[in-house]
Amino acid sequence: MLRTLFLSLATLIMLLSSIWAVLALWYQAPGGVPGRMLCWALWLLGLAGCMYWLWAGQGGWQATLGYLMMFALLMLWWSGIRPSHERNWADDLAYISTGELEGNRVRLHHVRNFDWRTPEDYDIRWESREYDLRRLRSVDMITSYWGLENIAHVLVSFGFDGGEYLAFSVEIRREQDESFSEIGGFFKQFELAIIASDERDVVRVRSNVRNEDLWLYRINLSPADARELFRSFVVQANRLAEHPRFYHTITGNCTTIVYSMMKKIVAGLPLDYRLLLTGRLPAYVHEVGGMMPGMELEELQRRGRITDRARAAGDDPRFSALIREGVPGWE
Structure with a gap:
């Protein structure tokens, strides 16, 4: 029961945070639409891998840690996006x-x-x-x-x-x-x-x-x-x-x-x-x-x-x- 509760909670956190992640990538990933689609694909592939690792074996903690590392890299990139006055303004x-x-x-x-x-x-x-x-x-x-x-x-x-x-x-x-x-x-x-x-x-x-x-x-x-x-x-x-x-x-x-x-x-x-x-x-x-x-x-x-x-x-x-x-x- 405890394991199922942990896996369910970890899954919910991964899914909710991934909604934010894919939206952040859509609005800020470089390379236009092709770049956004590539970033989406890589993120969803990583999410699918963590979810499989989470539920298919005994690697619940390892899968969670892997997802946290993936999300930490995303946040490191996100924190580097700075406002600027130097753009092609209307x-x-x-x-x-x-x-x-x-x-x-x-x-x-x-x-x-x-x-x-x-x-x-x-x-x-x-x-x-x-x-x-x-x-x-x-x-x-x-x-x-x-x-x-x-x-x-x-x-x-x-x-x-x-x-x-x-x-x-x-x-x-x-x-x-x-x-x-x-x-x-x-x-x-x-x-x-x-x-x-x-x-x-x-x-x-x-x-x-x-x-x-x-x-x-x-x-x-x-x-x-x-x-x-x-x-x-x-x-x-x-x-x-x-x-x-x-x-x-x-x-x-x-x-x-x-x-x-x-x-x-x-x-x-x-x-x-x-x-x-x-x-x-x-x-x-x-x-x-x-x-x-x-x-x-x-x-x-x-x-x-x-x-x-x-x-x-x-x-x-x-x-x-x-x-x-x-x-x-x-x-």
């Missing part, structure tokens, strides 16, 4: 935004301000901009959905006197001809980027070019906390530009990075599953008192959907004002 992720902080004065470099016509047709513009945080008047959360109810991309937009808006986006840093994969995000497929962008770029490309569905919520933050959040984005972006980091679908994404900033500003923010199911993040923010007070979430969502207004606004210079018409807090 045009809209060619730079990570950085900034210089001097009290309330901020000078940002590589602010993206593309003019998008189609996903492949756009004018490239990277700008330097200066901001006075004493003129900061608002913080908005924008959620963008592309077909999955529980998954959304989250933008944080800052509004200044005079109708000027700047949005920060924590994104995967795609290479040319690379597309997003939730599974690949677990296996070092993408680096992480923080991009500061004009709303007519980062919002309009999602609503008008990629046909995503967007909601905008006015966030209830004090002026001091709003300024501190802006500074946190700049500090995090500078750190990321200095030290590359992999995107991770759970631990390093557009929501968890912002949450790590916010919990240093707002005491007592609880962990919650909706930080991972980003499509449900508005319910979490509403629950912790982060939205306009005295309003139900359903009303905020009904009036906060900006997709149609964004598409109607097009490239109008008043884009940011037009998408906010009727949004609670922006009447």
